Structure formats: structure tokens, C-alpha cells
Amino acid sequence: MTDLIPAPAAVDGPQGGGAVARLHAGSTVHAAPGTEDTAQWLRVTLGPALGLPLAPADGAQAAAVRLVLDDALAAEAYRLTVHSSHGIELRGGSAAGVFWAAQTLRQLLGAEAFRSAPVDSGKDGWSIPEQVIDDAPRFGWRGLMLDVARHFMPKADVLRYLDLLAAHKLNVFHFHLTDDQGWRVEIKRHPRLTEVGSWRPRSKWGHRASELWNDTPHGGFYTQDDIREIVAYATARHITVVPEIDIPGHSQAAIAAYPELGNTDVMDTTSLGVWDTWGVNPNILAPTDNVLRFYEGVFEELLDLFPSRFVHIGGDEAPKEQWKKSPAAQARIAELGLSGEDELQSWFIRHFDSWLAARGRRLIGWDEILEGGLAPGAAVSSWRGYAGGIAAAKAGHDVVMCPEQQVYLDHRQDGGPDEPMPIGYVRTLEDVYRFEPVPPELTEAEARHVLGTQANVWTEVMENRGRVDYQVFPRLAAFAEVAWSALPAPAERDFTAFESRMATHYGRLDALGVDYRPPGGPLPRQQRPGVIGRPIEGSPPNV
Incomplete structure (x- = not known):
């Protein structure tokens, strides 16, 4: 072959x-x-x-x-x-x-x-x-999620990544546009989202446990014309761009721009700035009608920019402590007859599920949207392992499999001391090659709800294009084969043959200028800069 x-x-x-x-x-x-x-x-x-x-x-x-x-x-x-x-x-x-x-x-x-x-x-x-x-492809959804909220990627680099996706026959670009650390898309009716929310004064250097800081202000955003260009460029390459606006958690950048979006009855939201570190942020949107109307306005402009059938609303890592303490949130729970804060989040998600469905679109969110009851038309991005995807598929909901343990490409590729920012699980090229998107627990009928799979790239510790390249490649090539080709069961896959083909493929990546991790380990200029990383508990320790 x-x-x-x-x-x-x-x-x-x-x-x-x-x-x-x-x-x-x-x-x-x-x-x-x-x-x-x-x-x-x-x-x-x-x-x-x-x-x-x-x-x-x-x-x-x-x-x-x-x-x-x-x-x-x-x-x-x-x-x-x-x-x-x-x-x-x-x-x-x-x-x-x-x-x-x-x-x-x-x-x-x-x-x-x-x-x-x-x-x-x-x-x-x-x-x-x-x-x-x-x-012919195995899956109809073969994707890459790129987080441009933690570290902004200029438009030219986004277009370059669309070309890299196309070269590997990947057809979905999940565009993570907002988070606590930055808001990256122009919304004309709410200009402070980019005037304030797209910039932070400094950034944590390394994992959140690190004591080092980069004191250079960081930011940037895409104008609506930039977005139109990105979408047109992707469409010409038969790639669908799925936008993500994260709600109700991961919203500090939006609250910094418009303090009334936060739970003002339990904290002074006017003192919040765009977050400068990593992790799970305690600030969550208030469950008020005004907040719903605000985000409906955001999504109205978004739908004019992105023709994708699916719109991603996040829904992950939304701490409920502020809602527990907020008289306004507790009054809303009582008014709606809900059992608690999990059902309040479900109410929030269901509102936008109905809102999007009325406009011919479909909601997709991270698997936390299962908590408190899944919205009827919603699809699930299963990131916390397979369990959320299995539960959703068994309940008749569509699923995109992207488990953290297998296809989070921000996690380190080796346990050695030279990895540039050693966080997360060790997931080698072979590990990614042996990833199986359809869990054996699903029946044939349930498995049909698996729309496909995507690899996720969170950029907390990827401050520029070269670092993104290093983390993504060559593992994206292995992932692309998993998503496209009809491979045998993971244990039976011929990784030796794949490595042989990769020997040729490295030449293609070289010609494209991709700053990938070489098979023998990082080049001297790619090695860790002495910044402490942090592995996930149970994975090999940093050296």
C-alpha cells in the first residue's frame, strides 16, 4: 500500500x-x-x-x-x-x-x-x-477543537489550521471562542465583550500551580468579517465550523465586560477582570431573564456568521456555589419548581436548546449538560471519558466522542524530562492510534448515535503557534486515521505499519512547516523551559 x-x-x-x-x-x-x-x-x-x-x-x-x-x-x-x-x-x-x-x-x-x-x-x-x-470515511464528524480563548490565534494561523485539517481529511473545526480568559468574537450589540473581554493584563506561565507569570498583556479577537472569511475558507475545503460560546460557566470574560451578567446579589461583579490564570472558575452567569436575553442577542449575531447546523454552548465545569448562596437563584429554582442547582443548569441549557431549534439549529454541549436532565434535541460532546457518551447514546441522543483520557492533545506525549510543558496524561502517538470512538457497551442501534469523534486542543500552556503544532502533531495524523479509516479493534491495529507510513508523512509535515514533535523526542528549542507542569493523578510523574 x-x-x-x-x-x-x-x-x-x-x-x-x-x-x-x-x-x-x-x-x-x-x-x-x-x-x-x-x-x-x-x-x-x-x-x-x-x-x-x-x-x-x-x-x-x-x-x-x-x-x-x-x-x-x-x-x-x-x-x-x-x-x-x-x-x-x-x-x-x-x-x-x-x-x-x-x-x-x-x-x-x-x-x-x-x-x-x-x-x-x-x-x-x-x-x-x-x-x-x-x-470512504468511517465517521461523518471528524473534528478538531481549537481553544483560542486561553491563547489567541491570529486569523492567518486559523486559516493555516483549516488547511492542515483538510490535508488529513478532517471535516469539523470546533471553534472555542469564549472562556474566562478571553472573548474572541465581535458582537456588535455588545461591544464591551471585545473592548474589555478580549484582553487580560497577564497570563499564568505553565500550569496553574506554577508561580511564574508572563506580564505581557494578552488578547485579540476576530471581527465579524474575519469570521466570515474563516467560514468561507473552511467551506471551500468542505470543513464545517462549529462555534462555541461557553455558558453558564467559563464566563468571567463576559462578566468582566458586563458585570450585570453575574450573580450581583452575592458578590461585587464590578471588581472582576478577565481571568489571568487557569482552572475551574467559580463565577457563573446569573439565571435571570436579562441574561437569557443578552445571550439570545449573542447567538442571533452568531447564527448570521456560522451556517453550521450545530452550535456548541459549552455547559461544562459550571460551579454552583454562587447559585446556592444567591437569593435570586434560589427564588428562580422555587419559581420553576426545580429540585436544585443541577436542574437550574438544565433549565438554562434547555432554554437555548429550544431557542436554537426554533431557528433550525441544534445544540451540542459538553457532557455536563446531562446533569439535571438532557435537553430533548441536544447532542453531547463526551469529554470526561466514555460514560457521558454512553449514557446519551443509550437515551437516544447523538454523541461526539472526545474523551480526555485518549484525545486531549494538550496532554503530554511522553513522560520524559524534556517535554516542554508536561501536564495531564501521557498519550503517545501509539495511544492515540489505538483510540476507539465507539465503546463496546453500545448496541448496534445505539452506536449509530455516535456521530463521530474529535481531538481537543486546550491552549492554557500553548502560548503560540509553534507550541500548538508541537502538541497536535504528529498525533493528529494518528487521530485522523482513527476517524476516517475502518480500522480493526485497537489491540489488532498495525502500529508498526502506521509508523512506517508516518516516516513518509513527516516529510509532508516538514514541507508544510509544521513544528511537530520528532519521533526521537523534542528538539533542543522545543524542550521545557523549566516551568513546572502537573500530571493528572495516577499518570506517570513529571521528572
Whole structure:
């Protein structure tokens, strides 16, 4: 099998005793109706790397590359045919299928196809051995969650990550836009969310147990035009952007901007600033009608920016102590006839479930939204292990599996002393490769509620793009194969063969400028800066 990642379902070839198809300066591309985005991607991304114009063809017969829709294939399935006489055909069950075929074509052309300009413009064309590849994804939701609230990622870097997702056939970008440490999206009716909430005066350096600080103010946000650009860029790559506005917890940045959002009857919210450390924050939104109306306004603007069917509302790590002490919160519990604070959070979540459903959208939240009763149409991101996802699927709710113990890529990749910020569980490349999104406790019918899986990237200890790259790669390549390919049971997976294919894939990552963790351990410039990390109890200690 060719060194493709993720592994395709079937490869017939290379064939023909060394026969190849060639791309050269005169090679043209024919795009059937509905495949224009892929043709544009070939010219804008692949063409410059190869030093070829890949101009539009006069007709399909004359084209070196043909893009074709075929409704006999499943929506994201494709067939890539390489023939020495008939050229290259990318046939997909939808425009997305054709695009994924193009990602495979790029890998077949070699690592140089991942550069931004040709390194040898005098090369006599590019050759690909004859073969036929049939492929289709296992899951419809193959995602990456990126936290830009803890450390802001400039727009250009977000666009770069969308390209990296596309190169690995991942199709969901979960955009964590708000948290205690920053609000990152412009809301025009509430301008202080970004005027105040997008900046903090300093940041904790390392884990929250660290005594070190970075005293440089940190912040930034995306204008609504930035968001439109990000969404359009993702859409052209058949990636859905799922926005997250975290409520009712993880909201100190919003309360710092608008103190009336907090529980003003039990604390002076006017003294709150944007949080500068990490962990679970005690401040929670007040369960008032005014707060509901405020966030309805936020979501109204959000729905104009993000066409995604799903909208993520967080719902995780919402401490209830302020509600327990608040006369206003207790009065609301009594008014609604609720049993306590957990049901009050459920009421809060259910309100937005109904609100989103009335506008043709679906709510998704972290598995804490199960507490106090799950909203009828809600889906669950199962992060605290498998249990929440299992409970939700058994109750007939859709699930995205993203358990912390397996696919939190902010957790360290090795237990050695040189890891740059050693926190969490040790999860190696092999550990991620052996992750199984569908737990065996589910029946076949229940398993159909598993929409798919995603890897999560929380950026408390990732202060720049290089640190994000280091934590995410190469493990995202293993995760992509888990999400796309029909792999055997975890214990039966051929990790040795995967490592062999990764040897080729590292060259692609090098060409893309990805600052990944090398197989032999961090480079000297990637090593820990002496900042104390903190492992999760029961995992190997830091050295």
C-alpha cells in the first residue's frame, strides 16, 4: 500500500509494470458542475507547489485531471483512478468526496507537493504510478477543537489550521471562542465583550500551580468579517465550523465586560477582570431573564456568521456555589419548581436548546449538560471519558466522542524530562492510534448515535503557534486515521505499519512547516523551559 494517511479502504495497484500518469506544464483540469471548489484548490494550492498552471480544460477528453460527481458513491466517498493513457480521474459521491480525492492525489505526488513553491522548477513533469484507490470515511464528524480563548490565534494561523485539517481529511473545526480568559468574537450589540473581554493584563506561565507569570498583556479577537472569511475558507475545503460560546460557566470574560451578567446579589461583579490564570472558575452567569436575553442577542449575531447546523454552548465545569448562596437563584429554582442547582443548569441549557431549534439549529454541549436532565434535541460532546457518551447514546441522543483520557492533545506525549510543558496524561502517538470512538457497551442501534469523534486542543500552556503544532502533531495524523479509516479493534491495529507510513508523512509535515514533535523526542528549542507542569493523578510523574 502507498504511504497514505489516513489509510484508504482499498488500493488496486500500482499497476502496469511501472506505467505512470504525468502532470506537466500543459496539463489541464476539467471540473464537472459541482466540483469547482476542488478545481480552484488544485490551481491555488497544488499548482504553485508543482510549478504548474493546471489551467481549465476545453473538455473532459483533453484534460489530464478530471473531476466528476457520481451519485452511486456515498457522499464523502471517492474513487481516484490514475492511468498512463487516460490521465487522472477524481470521482466523488459529492463535492466533498472529490475534494478528499484531491488530498490523496497530493500525497501521491510526494512531499514536494506540500510546499508553497516548487523547489525544482526545471523538473520534467510529475509522475504517479497507475493505480485505483477506493475510499470512504468511517465517521461523518471528524473534528478538531481549537481553544483560542486561553491563547489567541491570529486569523492567518486559523486559516493555516483549516488547511492542515483538510490535508488529513478532517471535516469539523470546533471553534472555542469564549472562556474566562478571553472573548474572541465581535458582537456588535455588545461591544464591551471585545473592548474589555478580549484582553487580560497577564497570563499564568505553565500550569496553574506554577508561580511564574508572563506580564505581557494578552488578547485579540476576530471581527465579524474575519469570521466570515474563516467560514468561507473552511467551506471551500468542505470543513464545517462549529462555534462555541461557553455558558453558564467559563464566563468571567463576559462578566468582566458586563458585570450585570453575574450573580450581583452575592458578590461585587464590578471588581472582576478577565481571568489571568487557569482552572475551574467559580463565577457563573446569573439565571435571570436579562441574561437569557443578552445571550439570545449573542447567538442571533452568531447564527448570521456560522451556517453550521450545530452550535456548541459549552455547559461544562459550571460551579454552583454562587447559585446556592444567591437569593435570586434560589427564588428562580422555587419559581420553576426545580429540585436544585443541577436542574437550574438544565433549565438554562434547555432554554437555548429550544431557542436554537426554533431557528433550525441544534445544540451540542459538553457532557455536563446531562446533569439535571438532557435537553430533548441536544447532542453531547463526551469529554470526561466514555460514560457521558454512553449514557446519551443509550437515551437516544447523538454523541461526539472526545474523551480526555485518549484525545486531549494538550496532554503530554511522553513522560520524559524534556517535554516542554508536561501536564495531564501521557498519550503517545501509539495511544492515540489505538483510540476507539465507539465503546463496546453500545448496541448496534445505539452506536449509530455516535456521530463521530474529535481531538481537543486546550491552549492554557500553548502560548503560540509553534507550541500548538508541537502538541497536535504528529498525533493528529494518528487521530485522523482513527476517524476516517475502518480500522480493526485497537489491540489488532498495525502500529508498526502506521509508523512506517508516518516516516513518509513527516516529510509532508516538514514541507508544510509544521513544528511537530520528532519521533526521537523534542528538539533542543522545543524542550521545557523549566516551568513546572502537573500530571493528572495516577499518570506517570513529571521528572
